[in-house]
Amino acid sequence: MGLARFVNGQTIQGVLIAAISGGLFWLVWIYGNGLRDPRFLDGWLLASGMTVQLYFHIAIKTSRLAPKAAMRWRKIHIFLGYLLVAAFVSHSDFSLPDSGFEWALWLGFVLVTLSGIFGTYLAWGLKAKSGIEEGTGFDRIPARRAELARDVHAAVTKADPAAAAFALPAAPHDAWVMDLYANHLRDFFEGQRNFAAHLIGSRRHIKRLTVEIDNLSRYVDKPSQEKLAIVRELVIEKDRLDFARVYLGLTKAWLFVHVPVTYGLFVLMVLHVIVAYAFSSGAW
Amino acid sequence: MRSGRAPRAERPSKPPSPRDRLAVLLAIVTAICLGAAFLFSSGKQFLAPGPLASAHGAIENCGACHTKSGSGSFSWVQGLVPGDPLADSKACLTCHKMPKTAFNPHGALPDVLKQSTKRLAKVAAVTPAPQSARAQSIAFPTDAAVAGGLNCATCHQEHKGANFNLSKISNEQCRSCHVVKFDSFDGDHPRFDNYPFKSRTQIVYDHAGHFGKHFPDVAQKDKEKRIPATCSTCHTSRADKRIMAVAPFEQTCTDCHLDQIVGKERATGPKGIAFLTLPGLDVRTLKEKNAAIGEWPEGSEAELTPFMKVMISRSEKGRAIIKTVSGVNLQDLGNATEEQLKAVTGLVWEIKGLFYALISGKASDVLGDLNIGGGAKLSPSLVADLTASLPRDVVISAHQEWLPNLATEMASGQAASDQDQGGWAAAITESRLAASVSPEELFGAGSPQASPRSAPQTGGGDAASSAKPVQLAQANQLVQSKSTPGTVAEKSLRIDPYGRVAKTPEEGIETAQAAPPVSAAREPASADIQPQAKAADQTDDLLSPDGGTAEAPARGPENEPVAAQPQPRAAARPEAPAGGGRQVAAADPPPQGKPGDQNDDLLNPDGGAADSTGGASDGPVGGASPEVSAAPADAAPAGAEPQGRAAPGIVSIQSDVDAExxxxxxxxxxxxxxxxxxxxxxxxxxxxxxxxxxxxxxxxxxxxxxxxxxxxxxxxxxxxxxxxxxxxxxxxxxxxxxNFSPPKVDTKQGRFTNFIHEPHFGILENRGCLTCHNLEKGRPYLKSYEQGNPLSFVSNFGAVKKELCQTCHTSTMARQDCLTCHKYHVNGVVTPIMNTRIPTP
Incomplete structure (x- = not known):
């Protein structure tokens, strides 16, 4: 029900963005038909929208918004961001720029937009696929990962006391578990792994590892099976930590592109408006 | 406090994060980089939003188009200051010449647009407008944009790349201003309104009449004559693709129509245009009323030509005369009022003055100053065409025949008191004047006018006999004064068109001192008029206007008053009621006897050749004058005719061919x-x-x-x-x-529709041109030309229908955008050659 509501909400937003963008294109078209330069209409829409977006950033930075209001504003920020993409495409007349100054503007906007879209993806996409435990801090992840590594090592190397009581030679279950550890788990627990897979929310790597553990479980005795069950839990825990590390890291990192480039873009934008009017030949 | 905003007191103050510091740093770096770019770049090209179209690609200076841009690094900021919104568009006109109406919609005059809008408003009422057009006109009306004048950049957007089509304009843009808003040509485009026959053709050519009657008739009568077989025999679009030009007259019409032009086919009336005439007057009544008209033939029935009216009307006085006599029957002045008689008298002297001026001066001087067209000086080529190389000999021969004593009359002061200054008056330099006024100089010493025979002709009796000497004395005085530069006479003497001396009041006394007294002048003058008295080498001053007449004739006492002028005025009248008048008639038949057997004066310019050989002609000039015949050869003027006349054994050539x-x-x-x-x-x-x-x-x-x-x-x-x-x-x-000029593209300026024939030739059906131009019989084509409004027209051909064009021009076949058939700049745009100074060393 929740997912359905989420999908419905996303769909409605997508449809709304498409509809408003289409309306914007049509408005600009009839504006141009009315013997006016349409670049002034979509240009001002773009500049106004960018100013609103910047205001949101300033409001967040100056803590003018309460957390609840900030959440609401963030949705508006993302929604408006998509609409500004339409305005930008219209303003650039569906073509690439020709001059250096325009390339600078174009690249600035594209960087801000892409970083924003990536942030939105992080916010809406990854978090929805893999929940991050409350209280998981980005800085504590390496320590926790080391603990897990120690735990798994301890679990794997713990000897089976019953094995020595058998008269007949038994199957080398511990050796098999050790092989598993040596070939797959040791490296896995040594550090951050599967960045790309976590970035796109893929679980194929963890599935492959747990399947390996499960397959081995079928051929070992009961104690080894219990040992492998513990190892399996630790592997999953480690994978969660890896995801949390990627998510939390990217959540911080994308803003290092989005915000500074926005500042630079604003400087370019102001100059662009001045130049546009200074060199306009009265056709707006 | 609303929940959406955190209380200020609760806001923790965070130290700036590395991200924020980086953001500020990037903004500062961006600003610095831009500033450096402005400071260190050679131009402002880096600000350009894109390359110019290839036609403008050579422009490197932004200020060439962006007039407020300037040349400094930051001078472009001046563009933000409000100014003339059309300033940049006016810069476009530096290279693209357009009329003053360039910024009006279509570059058309406001009245034209107003009329067009008014007409189309009726069409708009029945044409459904598309929704987008309605929305546009409501949301973004164009009225305000149009009212202030349309910038060039409204339609021609630059900086869109070298290959961008600057003249591209969408149908929707066209539609935004127009009252009739429709979707497409094959949709609701209005039907054609009598296209293409908005105005009549410049050449009156009745296609139906020629096809149906004239061509068959001619073909039947004369098989040699060329009859056009196809439309392309006469029409071609090669020279100018927009126009189906008519082939030259010489290729098409000359076979049938040349004779009409030169008059060969004219059955009645003169075949030439009467340019100068001696109009017939009721001379008898004029004499009875004592009108001082001087010599005038009684036999003329000619009318005053309109050309002469123009020439006479060049002055205020002339216009008054023409106005007064315009309602008068010149050949029946019995009921004329005193004022009309006076005007007729004035007319006589104007005509005489005109002839005199045409002989004594240059035809170009007379015809080049007609006071037509606001008094503007006529160009030499126009004057040359107006005179059509009128030979002086034709005028001379006419004058000799009609008014043989014209020179005498004009030289006399006779007319001076009767005629006010004006008409063909002209200030002539004294030398010119002296040459002009002397009859001897005009006709040579041996000419009839200067011969003793002429003396009685101009007046008999005492009074009359004294007239000629007086006139000549005056003339001689003028001749004499020519040779004494610096005298008062030289400064003050002027001659009016009739050859009379004019003096300003203050100059009168001094002039009187210079002028010989009439009484005293008689005798010396009478001696002076003897042919023998003239130098043997006396030449005809028409051929040699200033030729050697400066030999001073006898002068009268210098202190004689000039008061005798009224006397010669009366005496100078040829038909003065003096006894000598009859003698004149007897000795020298009046001009009126001449016309009946008039000869071609081009062949026989002086009209006297036949007479000199004893021919039957009794013309007044030759007049079989024994005096002329007897005149010594060396006394004859330098002109060939007098010499020939005097030479024995020369027989004139007789011709049966009349002058016409x-x-x-x-x-x-x-x-x-x-x-x-x-x-x-x-x-x-x-x-x-x-x-x-x-x-x-x-x-x-x-x-x-x-x-x-x-x-x-x-x-x-x-x-x-x-x-x-x-x-x-x-x-x-x-x-x-x-309408002499053939149709050109220039003549099509101002038209909104732009049809080019040539692309359509390949798609015509078997009917060829008739596919579109359907000849419809019975239409009153020629009636269109019975009035002067070119827009009132009924063609021989039916109008072209929209449906016909629509067979090809649809959304799936041929183009149907507005600019296919219509043009925006109806008056055209010209890129003139640049002003290039001729290189000098």
Whole structure:
């Protein structure tokens, strides 16, 4: 029900963005038909929208918004961001720029937009696929990962006391578990792994590892099976930590592109408006 | 406090994060980089939003188009200051020349747009407008944009790349201003309104009449004559693709129509245009009323030509005379009022002055200053065309025949008191004047005028006999004064068109000192008029105007008063009621006896050759004058005719060809009491120039002299028959215009529709041109030309229907955007050659 509501909400937003963008294109078209330069209409829409977006950033930075209001504003920020993409495409007349100054503007906007879209993806996409435990801090992840590594090592190397009581030679279950550890788990627990897979929310790597553990479980005795069950839990825990590390890291990192480039873009934008009017030949 | 905003007191103050510091740093770096770019870049090209279109690609200076841009690094900021919104567009006109209406919609005049809008509003009422057009006109109306003048950049957007089509404009943009808003040509585009026949063709050519009647008739009568077989025999679009031009006259019409132009086919009336005439007057009544008209033939029945009216009307006085006599029957002055008689008298002297001026001066001086067209000086080429190389000999021969004593009359002061200053008066330099006024100089010592025979001719009896000497004395005095530069006479003497001496009051006394007293002048003058007294090498001053007449004739006492002038004035009248008048008639038959057997004066310019050989002619000039015949050869003027006349054994050539026939292929001739011009063929410059000159002064119904000339030349029976084929348009406020110029692209300026024939030739069906131009019989085509409004027109052909174009011009076949058939800049745009100074060393 929740997912359905989420999908419905996303769909409605997508449809709304498409509809408003289409309306914007049509408005600009009839504006141009009315013997006016349409670049002034979509240009001002773009500049106004960018100013609103910047205001949101300033409001967040100056803590003018309460957390609840900030959440609401963030949705508006993302929604408006998509609409500004339409305005930008219209303003650039569906073509690439020709001059250096325009390339600078174009690249600035594209960087801000892409970083924003990536942030939105992080916010809406990854978090929805893999929940991050409350209280998981980005800085504590390496320590926790080391603990897990120690735990798994301890679990794997713990000897089976019953094995020595058998008269007949038994199957080398511990050796098999050790092989598993040596070939797959040791490296896995040594550090951050599967960045790309976590970035796109893929679980194929963890599935492959747990399947390996499960397959081995079928051929070992009961104690080894219990040992492998513990190892399996630790592997999953480690994978969660890896995801949390990627998510939390990217959540911080994308803003290092989005915000500074926005500042630079604003400087370019102001100059662009001045130049546009200074060199306009009265056709707006 | 609303929940959406955190209380200020609760806001923790965070130290700036590395991200924020980086953001601020990047903004600062961006600003610094931009500032450096402005400071260190050579131009402002880096600000350009894109390359210019290839036509403008060579422009490197932003200020060439962005007028406020300047050349400094930051001077472009001046562009933010409000100024003339059309300033940049005016810069476009530096290279793209357009009329003053350039910034109006379509570059058209406001009245044209207003009328067009008014007309189309009716169409708009029944044409469904698309939704987008409605929305646009509501949300973004164009009225305000149009009212202030349309910038060039409204439609021509630059900086969109070298290959961008600057003249591209969408149908929707066209539609935004127009009252009729429709979706497409094959949709609700209005139906054509009598296209393409908005105005009549310049050439009056009745296709139906020619196809149905004239061509078959001609083919039947004369198989040699070329009859057009196809439309392309006469029409071609090669020279100018927009126009189906008509082939030249010489290739198409000449076989049938040339003879009409030169008058060969004219059955009645003169074949030439009467240019100068000696109009018939009721001389008897004038004499009875003692009107001082001087010599005038009684036999003329000619009428005053409109050309002469123009020439006489060049002065205020002349206009008054023409106005007064315009309602008078000159040949029956029995009921004329005193004022009218006075005007007729004035007219006589104006005509005499005109002839005198034409002989004594240059034809170009006389015809080059007609006071037509606001008094503007006529160009030499126009004057040349107006005179059509009128030979002086034709005028001389006419004058010798009609007014043999003209020189004498003009030289006398006779006219001075009767005629006020004006008319053909001209300040002539004294030397010119002296040469002009002397009859001897005009006709040579041996000429009839200067011969003793002439003396009685100009007056008999005491009074009359004294007239000639007085006139000549005055003339001689003038001649004498010519040789004494610096005298008062030289400074003050002027001669009016009639050859009389004019003096300003303050100059009178001094002039009197210089002028010989009349009484005293008689005797010396009488001696002076003897042919023998003239130098043997005396030449005809028409040929040698200043030739050697400076030998001082006898002078009268210098202190004699000039008060005797009224006396010679009376005496100088040739038909003065003195006894000598009869003697004159007996000795020298009056001009009126001449016309009946008038000869071609081009062949026989002085009219006296036959007489000199004892021919039957009794003309007044030759007049079989024994005096002339007996005149010594060495006393004859340098002119060939007098010499020939005097030479024994020369027999004049007789001809049965009359003057009119002699000029069969055009030119001047003199017949009866008129000097005629016969058109030389198509594109006759004489007729063209007079129509060109008088047209603007000849609005329909105008009774002025210029209009009279114009009307006479465009008359149905006018010689040359120009307006048989060339239509005449009434130009509002500007008279009338004969459409001589063939249609050109220039003449199509101002039209909104732009049809090019050539691309359509390949798709015509078997009917060829008739596919679109359907000949419809019975249409009153020729009636369209019976009035002057070119827009009132019924063609021989049916109008082209929209449905016909729509067979190809649809959304799936041929183009149907607005600019396919319509053009925006209806008056065209010209890129003139740049001003290039000739390189100098």
């Amino acid at each position: 026939s002699w000029a069969e292929y055009g030119g001047w001739y003199h017949q009866d009491f008129g000097i005629f011009y016969r058109p030389t063929g198509h594109k006759d410059k004489f007729i063209y120039s007079w129509l060109f000159l008088t047209g603007p002064q000849a609005p329909k119904g105008n009774k002025g002299p210029a209009a009279a000339v114009f009307d006479s030349l465009i008359d149905k029976d006018a010689q040359g028959s120009c307006t048989k084929c060339h239509s005449v348009d009434d130009i509002r406020g500007k008279g009338r215009l004969v």
